[in-house]
């Protein structure tokens with residue numbers, strides 16, 4: 001790479017992370033391409049929380065107002081005992097005093113839509129699974145499932161929790177004896193999360209959805225196999241299961257069920 005040139009970035013994965021980076025590179029006028037194995041990406045329809053650590057970047061990208069338009073401000077986390085007696089609520093608004101920003105619960109597909117608009121369509125190559133990455137002297141080559149060979153200067157693995165990019169990198173580090181001991185093991189499989197979405201809830205029957213701000217509510221089962229929680233209209237069940245042989249470390253195995261309703265996530 002010539003010192004005056006901008007590096008060409010090859011991003012693997014068009015999930016939230018890949019699109020976010022694409023948006024930032026677009027804004028900085030750095031050349032990049034995103035490779036996505038799926039023919040199209042359909043983000044699951046649950047809610048997620050976007051907090052103060054990330055929000056300044058939304059401002060830099062010019063999408064802060066878009067975030068506010070789809071977000072519902074979260075003001076409290078309340079944990080209940082099984083008897084529904086609450087523990088002391090956590091006022092998450094305090095974070096505003098330190099950072100100037102709040103937490104927002106947003107619908108994941110809507111967040112995805114906002115990020116997708118940041119990246120020109122021709123810069124995302126769908127239906128291209130990255131199979132192999134080869135590092136040369138001063139270039140890096142990405143091989144895709146359509147027999148494509150793509151040359152760049154930087155490869156970014158935005159290919160999710162079981163990232164193939166990370167696994168290839170780890171293989172190389174292992175050969176060189178540079179992989180930290182803690183990274184030698186596979187990602188522990190400790191939780192199975194079942195995600196679903198309810199029909200829109202009737203505000204008369206569930207008045208909590210009429211409130212101006214969103215609360216994160218959780219019921220912690222004591223010595224019980226599951227926990228229930230909800231983000232306003234979200235219900236999450238966490239069920240402890242046993243005998244998960246794939247477990248490493250001593251992580252607690254669990255199954256969690258997330259059921260969302262996006263009624264008041266605008």
Ligand SMILES: Cc1cc2nc3c(=O)[nH]c(=O)nc-3n(C[C@H](O)[C@H](O)[C@H](O)COP(=O)(O)OP(=O)(O)OC[C@H]3O[C@@H](n4cnc5c(N)ncnc54)[C@H](O)[C@@H]3O)c2cc1C
Pocket residue numbers: 012013014015016017018035036037038041046047048049050128129130131158159160161164193195258
């Ligand atoms: C139930 C649940 C609730 C969550 N709640 C929150 C929350 O409230 N707040 C929060 O910040 N985070 C939350 N998270 C975490 C957050 O959703 C994830 O961290 C985030 O979605 C990860 O995005 P990503 O783009 O890194 O990966 P992914 O969304 O997994 O996207 C990876 C993409 O890479 C593609 N890909 C994979 N392999 C290849 C390959 N070889 N070649 C080409 N493409 C490939 C995939 O098809 C996919 O499109 C939650 C996660 C879960 C499961």
